[in-house]
Amino acid sequence: MFQIPYHTLRPATTAHLAQTMTLLSLTVGQLKQQIDTELSTNPALELVEERRCPTCRRLLPERGVCPVCSCPSSTLIDEPVVFLSPREDFYTGSGSSAERPDEDDFSVEEDNLAAYVLRQIAPELDPQDRRLAAYLLTNLDEDGLLAIPVVEVAKYFHIAPAQVKNVQRIIQRADPLGVGSSSTREALLVQMDVLGDIQFVPPLARRVVEEGMDLLSHRQFAELARYMGVSVRQVQQVVKFIGENLNPFPARSHWGDIRHPVAPNLHVYQQPDIIINFMNDNPKNPLIVEIVLPLSGTLRVSPLFRSAIQQASDEKKEAWKGDMERASLFVKCIQQRNHTLRRLVQRVVSLQRDFIVHGEQYLKPVTRSLISRDLDVHESTISRAVANKTVQLPNRRIIPLANFFDRSLNVRSILRDIIAEESSPLSDSQLVDILAQRGINVARRTVAKYRSMEGILPAHLRQSVVQQT
DNA sequence: CTATGGCACGGATT
DNA sequence: AATCCGTGCCATAG
Numbered sequence: 001m002f003q004i005p006y007h008t009l010r011p012a013t014t015a016h017l018a019q020t021m022t023l024l025s026l027t028v029g030q031l032k033q034q035i036d037t038e039l040s041t042n043p044a045l046e047l048v049e050e051r052r053c054p055t056c057r058r059l060l061p062e063r064g065v066c067p068v069c070s071c072p073s074s075t076l077i078d079e080p081v082v083f084l085s086p087r088e089d090f091y092t093g094s095g096s097s098a099e100r101p102d103e104d105d106f107s108v109e110e111d112n113l114a115a116y117v118l119r120q121i122a123p124e125l126d127p128q129d130r131r132l133a134a135y136l137l138t139n140l141d142e143d144g145l146l147a148i149p150v151v152e153v154a155k156y157f158h159i160a161p162a163q164v165k166n167v168q169r170i171i172q173r174a175d176p177l178g179v180g181s182s183s184t185r186e187a188l189l190v191q192m193d194v195l196g197d198i199q200f201v202p203p204l205a206r207r208v209v210e211e212g213m214d215l216l217s218h219r220q221f222a223e224l225a226r227y228m229g230v231s232v233r234q235v236q237q238v239v240k241f242i243g244e245n246l247n248p249f250p251a252r253s254h255w256g257d258i259r260h261p262v263a264p265n266l267h268v269y270q271q272p273d274i275i276i277n278f279m280n281d282n283p284k285n286p287l288i289v290e291i292v293l294p295l296s297g298t299l300r301v302s303p304l305f306r307s308a309i310q311q312a313s314d315e316k317k318e319a320w321k322g323d324m325e326r327a328s329l330f331v332k333c334i335q336q337r338n339h340t341l342r343r344l345v346q347r348v349v350s351l352q353r354d355f356i357v358h359g360e361q362y363l364k365p366v367t368r369s370l371i372s373r374d375l376d377v378h379e380s381t382i383s384r385a386v387a388n389k390t391v392q393l394p395n396r397r398i399i400p401l402a403n404f405f406d407r408s409l410n411v412r413s414i415l416r417d418i419i420a421e422e423s424s425p426l427s428d429s430q431l432v433d434i435l436a437q438r439g440i441n442v443a444r445r446t447v448a449k450y451r452s453m454e455g456i457l458p459a460h461l462r463q464s465v466v467q468q469t
Numbered sequence: 470c471t472a473t474g475g476c477a478c479g480g481a482t483t
Numbered sequence: 484a485a486t487c488c489g490t491g492c493c494a495t496a497g
Contacts, residue, residue, distance in 0.1 A: 368483065383483050407482095408488080427472060443490050448473060458473065460497080 016329060023337040025384035028273045032294030044327035046302035113251060114138055120174045132157060132167050136180055144179040144251025176250040184248035185213040191246045205238045222423050239420050272392035274345060276356055289349050291341055299334060301327045343375050344385050352404050356393055360413035368405055411440055412450045425459040
């Protein structure tokens with residue numbers, strides 16, 4: 001774990017330390033802004049347009065992802081491969097997505113979601129469809145579902161409903177997958193469609209959503225099984241699959257989030273800071289972890305500038321010298337940032353591999369302080385690095401990096417499973433006993449809290465509810 | 470009387 | 484030092 005002599009890289013001055021800290025806590029988008037301003041204000045700083053693979057040190061041919069993914073040597077590595085990935089093209093749009101999240105708390109979520117989606121799909125639309133799309137997107141509810149009927153929209157625009165549906169279909173395939181659907185059912189169907197390209201989707205899941213959505217959303221699994229003519233066990237598997245891979249409310253990061261509808265979701269719409277994938281999308285291959293960098297190339301102190309300084313007049317010399325020092329400090333800080341981030345991610349990913357591959361139940365209770373001890377850095381360093389960052393998992397879901405440190409997420413998700421699988425409604429104290437059998441000791445009160453966090457109804461309301469409006 | 474939600478306290482985490 | 488989280492106690496609903 002300690003291969004790298006870290007001390008050699010330790011910041012020497014307090015200024016270095018402070019700047020590294022701030023850089024560490026930045027999102028990719030924010031980092032890009034930072035670098036951009038630094039580049040334009042400081043003549044001593046220079047961007048060398050070189051694209052070199054950070055792991056195999058080979059020059060990269062063109063834009064795109066690093067070909068190390070197909071490096072024959074890397075297929076032998078068992079540890080997850082972590083590397084820094086230049087993805088300039090991600091962030092060339094308006095810098096708006098990079099705004100610091102805490103500043104504007106009002107009117108953000110819908111605006112941002114709509115704008116975010118529109119930016120993705122705008123290129124493939126002609127101008128009038130673009131207007132249509134914008135109109136649709138302004139009519140999303142807080143769950144990311146379309147709040148008005150398609151027919152209404154068609155009337156409003158005096159066009160055929162089919163055309164509206166066409167645009168809707170494009171919207172649905174944009175990033176919060178299923179966004180702009182007319183119902184949770186539709187959202188799930190779209191998600192399964194797209195997911196089907198990269199992962200196995202149980203055929204029964206599709207049938208259940210298509211035909212038995214009512215029963216499914218009321219969690220009446222016994223009923224559902226009978227209606228579909230399959231065993232309860234099969235239904236349970238489908239439910240598990242849906243819970244792990246799909247999300248009926250596209251705007252929520254996952255369906256437990258009804259508690260805090262806005263705040264934790266702010267950063268969900270951003271591009272991820274870290275992307276985790278299987279090599280070639282094949283689950284048998286090792287994990288590839290990309291730490292997204294906002295530019296392609298290396299920053300350095302311009303050698304031209306360095307030599308020019310000799311011939312400068314005395315008063316200029318002073319100013320330029322300052323520039324140069326700032327530049328080299330900045331470069332060091334960036335390197336420092338990337339280095340810590342890389343080590344952090346490396347450690348976390350190998351600890352939480354099960355979580356990444358198999359889902360929330362397998363999340364291990366890892367704390368930031370544990371990592372900090374492992375990496376021999378201060379706790380606050382880890383905190384800063386984790387804060388405000390997002391990760392894209394192999395199943396294409398984007399979650400906050402902080403989720404990797406959530407102590408209770410796994411228990412919550414096991415709880416979800418238990419409730420989904422047992423047919424007769426279990427009271428909280430019974431749930432406590434069952435959890436205890438699985439080696440999880442929590443208080444009765446805590447189970448109640450988790451339940452409400454997951455949006456699960458109390459026992460007496462759970463199954464006895466027959467179809468009501 | 471049982472099941473659950475609210476409030477608040479203490480310890481851990483950041 | 485500030486915040487989050489699990490938990491205990493108590494009130495309330497069924």
